[in-house]
Amino acid sequence: MQDSLASSAHDAPIFAPDAFRLTPFQAELLDKARGFGRRVLALRATKYDREASFPIENFRDMHREGLLAICIPREEGGLGADFATYCLAAAELGRYCGATALSWNMHVCSTLWSGALADDLPMSEAERSAHNARRRMHYRRILDHGAIYAQPFSEGGAAAAGAVAFGTEARPVEGGFRVGGKKIFASLSGAADYYGVLCTERAQGDTASRRNTLYLAIPAAAEGVSVVGDWDPLGMRGTVSRTLLLEDVFVPEQEMLMPHGVYFQAATRWPHMFLTLSPTYMGLAQAAYDFTVAYLRGEMPGTPPVKRRMYPTKQIAVAEMHIALEQTKALWFQAISEARPDPSKEQVLRAYAAQATVMENANAIAAKALRTCGGQAMLKPLALERIYRDSRCGSLMLPWTAEICIDRIGREALYQPGEKD
Ligand SMILES: Cc1cc2nc3c(=O)[nH]c(=O)nc-3n(C[C@H](O)[C@H](O)[C@H](O)COP(=O)(O)OP(=O)(O)OC[C@H]3O[C@@H](n4cnc5c(N)ncnc54)[C@H](O)[C@@H]3O)c2cc1C
Helix, strand or coil, rough: CCCCCCCCCCCCCCCCCCCCCCCHHHHHHHHHHHHHHHHHHHHHHHHHHHHHCCHHHHHHHHHHHHHHCCCCCHHHHHCCCCCCHHHHHHHHHHHHHHHHHHHHHHHHHHHHHHHHHCCCCCCCCCHHHHHHHHHHHHHHHHHHHHCCEECCCCCCCCCCCCCCCCCCCEEEEEEEEEEEEEEEECCCCCCCEEEEEEEECCCCCEEEEEEEEEEEEEEEECCCCCEEECEEEEEEEHCCEEEEEEEEEEEEEHCCCCCHHHHHHHHHHHHHHHHHHHHHHHHHHHHHHHHHHHHHCCCCCCCCCCCCCCCCCHHHHHHHHHHHHHHHHHHHHHHHHHHHCCCCCHHHHHHHHHHHHHHHHHHHHHHHHHHHHHHHHHHCCCCHHHHHHHHHHHCCCCCCCHHHHHHHHHHHHHCCCCCCC
């Protein structure tokens, strides 16, 4: 099965290097990501979507290409991409296979959050040196063996939205922790070598607190780890996000991806870390637009060369899609460029606005693409119906669902901290 995007000619950069003032390193990396997406991911996307199977071949290829190590610092052997550069590369991959880009995001965050992001947060000298030694071990697993890390946080309650402490708990014991709990929607389940789990560190007698959130890499092969349930969703089928059970799993201390208390600091002081789910959907928005232009021009591979571009209604629809896409790109680019510790209130509100806009517009553009291209465009061999289904998932993703972003913008725009009525 070959995806119709595989041979699409419409794959200019989403963010042109000169227009968006990208550095030569960024331009080169995005070129590499786009080439890889078109050459490799697009060819396999249909198969993983149909089977709802994990794109393990893509991950093996991404290891060979160095992409599993995109956010590992250069001095440690990785590509050394910073937050914005990673986001731009992920958008390019998202154009060709949403499920691969989204799963890749879960993996990359384990290196980005323990890497560049942790470097921005205060730690004692001893803590930093112990952290650097631990993360080097994670980096080596990825660089030398292509190890894959997942990021299962969600539990089906209010914890993933940041409202309460995680119900999955880590009890300190000699040499490490005993971990118990359940994670739903664990993308990469069954394929990951390590599960980067957020849990509450809690000694006997302590009360559970979000301040004690621990970010631990739990080996998939550890005793007490199992994956249960099935996975047959509307979209993002290749993420294989089944349920992860952790039953009294012993996890050595060296598996800490961040030192004690640092995840809580990151979540409060480096909020753009939660924008990392959005690049995939930025890519899907571009893909839906590109599909429409190629289809209406009669240039979509696998379809007869029938032109539909001469109808004014099609032209208006494409113009509307173009405007929505440019609005989305501009806001999102600004927001990812502002990622830093302790951003201003305005920057945080803009990050929420960018997240909500990308997640909602990706699906709105894909819906308009289907309506405009017509019935033949929704047939399975073409990529558009997959893009449409995948794009529907973005606004549901915690912690920054589109609803939560809107909720926070409304409240935080009208109230200063501490104000009440
Ligand atoms: C394709 C896909 C892959 C995923 N992969 C992962 C993964 O790898 N790891 C992971 O941890 N999770 C993952 N998730 C899970 C995701 O982040 C959500 O946790 C999941 O969709 C929760 O669904 P729910 O119905 O339990 O949400 P609920 O918690 O029931 O929330 C339902 C809706 O209510 C709203 N809501 C919830 N809490 C609040 C609040 N405090 N204030 C205001 N509104 C609120 C939100 O808009 C939310 O969409 C994935 C989801 C999808 C769709």
